Amino acid sequence: MTDPLHTELLALAREAARRAGELLRDGRPADLAVAATKSSPIDVVTEMDIAAEKLITGFISERRPDDGFLGEEGASSEGSSGVRWVIDPLDGTVNYLYGLPTWAVSIAAEQDGETVVGVVGIPMRGETFHAVRGGGARGTGAWAGERVLACRPAAPLDQALVSTGFNYVTEVRTHQADVAQRLIPLLRDIRRSGSAAVDLCDVAVGRLDGYYERGLHAWDLAAGDLIAREAGALTGGRPTERPGRDLAIAATPGVFEPLQRLLEDFGAWHD
Numbered sequence: 001m002t003d004p005l006h007t008e009l010l011a012l013a014r015e016a017a018r019r020a021g022e023l024l025r026d027g028r029p030a031d032l033a034v035a036a037t038k039s040s041p042i043d044v045v046t047e048m049d050i051a052a053e054k055l056i057t058g059f060i061s062e063r064r065p066d067d068g069f070l071g072e073e074g075a076s077s078e079g080s081s082g083v084r085w086v087i088d089p090l091d092g093t094v095n096y097l098y099g100l101p102t103w104a105v106s107i108a109a110e111q112d113g114e115t116v117v118g119v120v121g122i123p124m125r126g127e128t129f130h131a132v133r134g135g136g137a138r139g140t141g142a143w144a145g146e147r148v149l150a151c152r153p154a155a156p157l158d159q160a161l162v163s164t165g166f167n168y169v170t171e172v173r174t175h176q177a178d179v180a181q182r183l184i185p186l187l188r189d190i191r192r193s194g195s196a197a198v199d200l201c202d203v204a205v206g207r208l209d210g211y212y213e214r215g216l217h218a219w220d221l222a223a224g225d226l227i228a229r230e231a232g233a234l235t236g237g238r239p240t241e242r243p244g245r246d247l248a249i250a251a252t253p254g255v256f257e258p259l260q261r262l263l264e265d266f267g268a269w270h271d
Contacts, residue, residue, distance in 0.1 A: 002132060002135055003116075005083075005111070006109075006111075006116050006117055006132050006133070006135075007132075009083065009109040009111075009116065009117045010109075010117045010119070010130060010132055012059070012060055012063060012064070012109075013085075013107040013108075013109060013117055013118075013119040013130070014119050014128065014130060015059070016055070016056045016059045016060055016107055016119075017056075017105045017106075017107050017119045017120070017121035017128065018121060018128070019055055019056075019059060020052040020053075020055050020056050020089055020105045020121070021105045021121040021122075021123035022123070023048075023051060023052055023055055024048055024052050024089075024090060024096070024103075024105070024123065025123040025124065027048055027051070028048065028096065029044060032044060032045070032097060032099065045090075045093055045096060045097050048090065048096075049072075049073055049089055049090045049093065050073045050074075050089075052089035052090055052105065053071045053072070053073040053074075053075055053087060053089040055089075056071075056085075056087055056089060056105075056107060057069050057071065057075050057085070057087070060085055064081065064083065066079055066080045066081040067079045067081050067083045067084065067085060068081075068083070068084035068085070069084065069085050069087065070084060070085070070086045070087070070218060070219065071085075071086075071087040071088070071089065071219060072087065072088045072089065072090075072217065072219045072220075073089060075087060082111055082112050083109055083110065083111055084109070084110045085107065085108070085109055085110075086107075086108040086109075086110060086115075086218050086219050086222040086223070087106070087107050087108075087219055088104075088105070088106040088197065088217075088219040088220055088223075089105060090103060090104075090105065091103060091104045091105070091106050091195045091196060091197040091198070091219075091220060092104060092193075092194050092195030092197075092198065094194060095193075095194045095195060100194070101122075101124030101125060102122075102124075102125075102193045102194055102195050102198050103122070103123075103124070103194075103195055103198075104120050104121060104122045104123075104195050104197040104198050104201075105119075105120070105121040105123070106118075106119075106120050106197040106219065106220070106222070106223040106224060107119045107120075107223055108222030108223040108226065110222070114133070115133065115222050115223075115225070115226045116132065116133045116226075117130075117131070117132055117133070117226070118130065118131050118222060118223030118224065118225070118226035118227050119223055120197045120198070120200075120201050120223050120224055120227060122198055122201070125141065126141055126142065127139060127140065127141035127142075127201075128140050128141070129149065129201045129204060129205070129227050130227065131149075131204075131226045131227040131229075131230035131231070132230070133226060133230070134230075135230070136148060136149070136230050136231075137149040137204050137226075137227045137228075137230035137231040139201070139204075139205060147205075149204045149205050149206075149227070149230070149231035150206065150231055150232055151203055151204060151205075151206055151228070151231050151232045151233040151252045152206045152208075152209055152252050153252070153254075154252055154253055154254025154255070155209055155252065155254055155255065156254070157186060157187065157255060157258045157259065157262075158186060158187065158188065159188050159209075160187050160188055160209035160210055160251075160252075160255045160259070161187070161188045161189055161190075161191065161208055161209050161210075162183070162187050162188075162189075162190055162191070162208065162209060162210040162211065162212065162251070162255070162259065163190070163191040163192060163193060163199045163202065163203075163208050163210070163211045164176070164180060164190060164191075164192055164211065164212055164213055165192060165193075165194065165196055165199070165213040165216075166192065167214065167215045172214070172215065175267075175270075176214065176268070179263070179266045179267070179268045182266050183262060183266070186262065188209075191208070196211075196213055196216055196220040196221065196224060196248075197220065197223060197224045198224075199211040199213075199224070199250075200221075200224025200225060200227060200228045200250050201224055201227055201228070203228045203231070203233050203250045203251065203252075204224075204227045204228045204230075204231035204233060205231070209251060209252050209255045210249070210250065210251030210252065210255045210256065210259050211248075211249070211250050211251065212247065212248065212249045212250075212251075212259065212263055212268065213247075213248055214245075214246065214247050214248075214268060214269055215245060216243070216244075216245065216248050217245070221243055221244075221248055224250075225243055225248070225250065228250040229250075232252075232253070233250050233251060233252060233253075233256075234249075234250070234251060234252075234253055234256035234257075235248070235249065235250040235256075236249055236256070236260065237249065237269075238260075238264060238269055239260060239261075239264060246269040246270075247263060247268060247269045249263065
């Protein structure tokens with residue numbers, strides 16, 4: 001039976017993600033991408049990002065004033081309830097700027113340091129994914145009703161479709177491109193969506209066999225990592241470590257270990 005607290009947290013996260021997604025979708029200027037090389041569109045995206053985070057934290061604080069927050073746009077408070085919300089109000093900022101559909105609202109709730117609830121809303125796909133620790137992962141979208149999520153059946157590494165992401169720092173991105181170049185001959189192919197939260201959910205729903213990236217923050221990972229795990233994927237970082245800044249991996253059980261081993265061999269975790 002689901003913990004009543006987790007049920008409450010899930011309901012709040014889903015509603016907050018829905019509201020923030022609508023704000024971002026409906027509030028985006030139609031001509032934003034036209035001047036994408038100028039500073040003003042960047043300012044607009046930053047304003048939307050901040051507004052979405054304020055909407056989320058305000059909505060939750062009204063109902064749970066003693067909870068803490070950690071958000072990409074600066075929300076930071078310890079709280080006194082043992083619950084902390086980890087929020088990325090707009091994951092996939094460059095996609096949003098250019099009018100690409102692959103961006104998401106990511107909200108996770110931690111209880112005593114462990115992620116217990118995760119919600120990722122992808123407004124331009126009309127999809128929302130959610131999970132409760134120990135309760136499986138589910139999603140709503142183009143399919144009828146709510147769907148139980150399950151990652152793909154185990155595939156050999158050379159038949160695995162794997163996604164990754166690249167850092168904004170040129171030197172780091174160059175190294176990441178070198179790692180990807182070495183991986184490509186060993187996989188079916190590599191994809192890059194531009195949103196960690198979306199990639200993790202795509203592993204959960206069976207659209208990818210695996211995903212890896214270096215340089216992610218807690219707010220990039222928290223919700224999607226739980227959703228992927230509850231859908232049957234394995235997640236981690238470097239061997240024996242949890243996913244984090246050095247490396248984050250999510251993959252089907254048959255792909256996870258060989259992918260992790262290759263990434264370690266190729267030094268994916270350092271410059």
